[in-house]
Structure formats: C-alpha cells, structure tokens
Amino acid sequence: MVASPHPPAWLRALLERRGPAVMGVLNITPDSFSDGGQFIAPEQALVRARAMIADGADIIDIGAESTRPYKGAKPVTADEELARLKPVLAAVVALGVPVSIDSMKSEVVAWALDQGAAIANDVWGLQRDAGMAALVAARNVPVVVMHNRDSVDPALDIMQDMAAFFDRSLDIAAKAGIARDGIVLDPGIGFGKTPEQSMTALARLDELAAFDLPILVGASRKRFIASVSPSEPQDRLGGSIAAHVIAAQRGARIIRTHDVAATLQALRVTEAIESKR
Numbered sequence: 157m158v159a160s161p162h163p164p165a166w167l168r169a170l171l172e173r174r175g176p177a178v179m180g181v182l183n184i185t186p187d188s189f190s191d192g193g194q195f196i197a198p199e200q201a202l203v204r205a206r207a208m209i210a211d212g213a214d215i216i217d218i219g220a221e222s223t224r225p226y227k228g229a230k231p232v233t234a235d236e237e238l239a240r241l242k243p244v245l246a247a248v249v250a251l252g253v254p255v256s257i258d259s260m261k262s263e264v265v266a267w268a269l270d271q272g273a274a275i276a277n278d279v280w281g282l283q284r285d286a287g288m289a290a291l292v293a294a295r296n297v298p299v300v301v302m303h304n305r306d307s308v309d310p311a312l313d314i315m316q317d318m319a320a321f322f323d324r325s326l327d328i329a330a331k332a333g334i335a336r337d338g339i340v341l342d343p344g345i346g347f348g349k350t351p352e353q354s355m356t357a358l359a360r361l362d363e364l365a366a367f368d369l370p371i372l373v374g375a376s377r378k379r380f381i382a383s384v385s386p387s388e389p390q391d392r393l394g395g396s397i398a399a400h401v402i403a404a405q406r407g408a409r410i411i412r413t414h415d416v417a418a419t420l421q422a423l424r425v426t427e428a429i430e431s432k433r
C-alpha cells in the first residue's frame with residue numbers, strides 16, 4: 157500500500173509553531189484516575205471542552221475508557237465506550253479544534269473518525285488491537301503511538317525498552333502503509349513504569365529525538381509526582397507543570413494536560429525567559 161501524504165496541514169502547523177501544542181484531556185468515564193465521573197454527562201463534557209478551548213487547547217483528547225492499568229477490573233466493552241461517546245463527540249468536533257480519540261479499540265476509533273475526530277491516540281502503540289494500524293492507514297489520519305507495557309523490569313533501561321517498543325510499532329505501521337511522518341511518539345508516562353522509570357523517561361526524553369518524530373508527553377497528575385511529593389491526583393498541578401516544562405525543554409511538541417490554562421502559562425513564561433539567554 158502506498159504511504160499516504162502526512163501529516164495533515166493542521167498538525168503540521170501545530171508542530172511547526174514555536175512552543176509545544178497543548179492537548180486538553182476530556183475523560184467521559186466514571187473512573188478516570190484523576191477526574192472520573194466529572195464529565196460523563198454530555199452537557200458537562202461540552203462545558204469542559206469549551207472551557208479548555210477558551211483556555212487555549214489546540215487539541216481535545218476525548219476518552220471513554222480509563223486506561224488505568226489496574227488488575228482484574230472489568231474492561232469496558234466497545235458498546236459501552238460508544239454509548240458514552242455518542243451523545244457528545246459530534247458536538248465536541250463542532251467546536252472547531254481537532255479532536256483526538258483516545259481508545260484502545262479500532263472499532264471505537266473508526267466510529268469516532270467517522271464523526272470527525274482528526275487523530276487516533278493509541279495507548280498500546282498499534283501493538284494491541286490488530287486492526288488499528290490498518291484502520292489508521294486506510295483513513296489516512298495521524299496517530300499517537302504510546303509506549304506501554306504491563307510492567308517493565310526495574311533493572312532494565314527504560315529508554316532501551318521504549319526504543320525497542322517503538323521499533324516494533326513503526327514496523328507495524330510501515331507494513332500497514334501508515335506514512336512515518338503521520339506518527340507522533342509518546343513515552344507513556346505512568347504506563348507499566350515505576351515512578352523512577354517515569355522520571356527517567358522525562359529526564360532522558362531527548363534520546364527519542366533519534367526517531368526524528370514529534371513527541372507527545374502526558375505527565376498530568378500522574379503517580380510519579382506523589383512519589384516525590386505525596387498528593388492526591390487533583391493536587392498535583394505543580395508537579396505536572398514541572399514535568400511538562402522539562403518535557404518541552406527536552407523536545408516534546410505536544411503536551412497532554414487536564415490543566416490547560418496553567419500549563420500554557422508555564423510553557424509561555426518558560427519560553428519567554430529562555431529567549432533572554
């Protein structure tokens with residue numbers, strides 16, 4: 157299959173801008189680790205999406221299944237995920253900023269793309285749902301490929317594990333006909349990683365430059381912050397911002413956050429100060 161022309165103009169424009177783009181998190185789930193249940197009602201989800209756009213979000217990442225890697229929980233069926241998305245997705249798309257669909261199921265991603273979602277966000281990096289790569293190629297949309305593992309041996313070098321994972325994902329993508337420049341890599345902060353490994357991934361994020369692909373980082377409210385400063389998820393804004401400023405300085409071009417205004421302010425002030433060097 158001939159690789160399709162990538163990335164779409166809207167994504168290229170965001171990636172060529174000076175500062176990183178900001179992706180606002182919209183969880184329409186009852187159990188997301190930091191804001192579960194707050195936006196499950198369609199009108200609440202729409203109010204949240206509008207507020208994040210007003211705060212400056214360049215992309216809205218909508219997800220209807222918590223990706224929280226907890227053992228033994230009943231996974232959400234595609235029907236349930238779709239039932240959560242159906243009352244709200246088209247209205248969020250109509251707000252006019254690109255919408256990313258955060259789903260592990262190609263069936264859900266296909267439906268969301270039909271509703272106007274502009275980018276697939278696969279927390280399993282094309283390595284879990286066998287239909288995801290073919291779908292992304294056939295629909296000619298960009299895709300976030302996130303590093304994920306059930307768990308990584310703490311003795312392993314997390315960056316080596318990540319590089320091997322991305323090599324596999326990129327091979328799957330190439331074989332499916334996904335153009336390489338339609339891919340965004342993501343270190344998957346908090347996924348299958350100890351707090352130490354998450355912080356190492358942030359500290360050494362610049363090593364991913366070897367892939368010559370845009371990097372997305374979502375450190376927002378993640379558990380590693382509590383390992384340094386004990387706190388509940390909704391009380392981790394300071395740590396989230398610190399992590400995202402470092403990620404931006406080490407090459408992240410998209411920042412995925414629940415707190416758009418504060419994150420944007422931090423990124424802009426950091427950039428302004430750095431420009432005085």
Ligand SMILES: Nc1nc2ncc(COP(=O)(O)OP(=O)(O)O)nc2c(=O)[nH]1
Pocket residue numbers: 181183185187188189190219221222223224258277278279300302342344345372373374375412
């Ligand atoms: N690309 C990408 N997608 C993600 N999706 C969910 C979460 C987990 O955060 P959240 O959505 O707030 O929680 P939950 O999965 O429990 O809904 N983190 C990422 C991430 O770091 N990168």
